[in-house]
Amino acid sequence: MYAIFTTMLIALVSLSLGGVLASADQHHDMEQVDHSGHRGLNIHNSNVTSFSLAYHLIDMREKMKDMENMPETQATHHMMVYVTGPDGAVLGQAKVGYLVVGPDGNKQKLMAMGMKDGFGADVDFKAPGAYTVRTKVVFNGSTLLDEFTYVVQ
Numbered sequence: 448m449y450a451i452f453t454t455m456l457i458a459l460v461s462l463s464l465g466g467v468l469a470s471a472d473q474h475h476d477m478e479q480v481d482h483s484g485h486r487g488l489n490i491h492n493s494n495v496t497s498f499s500l501a502y503h504l505i506d507m508r509e510k511m512k513d514m515e516n517m518p519e520t521q522a523t524h525h526m527m528v529y530v531t532g533p534d535g536a537v538l539g540q541a542k543v544g545y546l547v548v549g550p551d552g553n554k555q556k557l558m559a560m561g562m563k564d565g566f567g568a569d570v571d572f573k574a575p576g577a578y579t580v581r582t583k584v585v586f587n588g589s590t591l592l593d594e595f596t597y598v599v600q
Contacts, residue, residue, distance in 0.1 A: 487503035542585045547570055550576025581593070
């Protein structure tokens with residue numbers, strides 16, 4: 448219970464301290480996306496059945512290094528996905544989960560929490576290499592499935 452509370456606290460603190468970082472040059476399958484209200488580094492964008500998904504990473508190590516008396520976390524990053532519908536409206540209520548498979552084959556199954564206009568969970572990207580990120584978004588009886596590769600150098 449303490450670990451869950453700690454993870455949630457760290458995620459909330461990191462989000463409240465986070466600023467908008469420069470967007471990465473990777474824009475897959477999307478045109479002109481406004482990321483001005485999204486926190487973290489834009490690492491991937493995609494379209495799934497007329498829905499837009501924008502993925503952003505917040506570096507937890509960077510956020511936590513200046514904070515004293517905060518417990519350590521095994522997660523290196525907080526990954527957010529921002530989902531907008533065909534009409535451009537933000538998807539508010541949904542269940543979102545990630546399955547992240549690391550370069551060593553280790554799997555991280557993560558349930559994301561709704562946060563502001565997106566859904567986020569802590570993820571460990573310590574080891575360099577290619578990570579496969581699978582996302583499942585369930586809302587109003589519909590399911591969106593997305594997959595991409597994120598390379599840590």
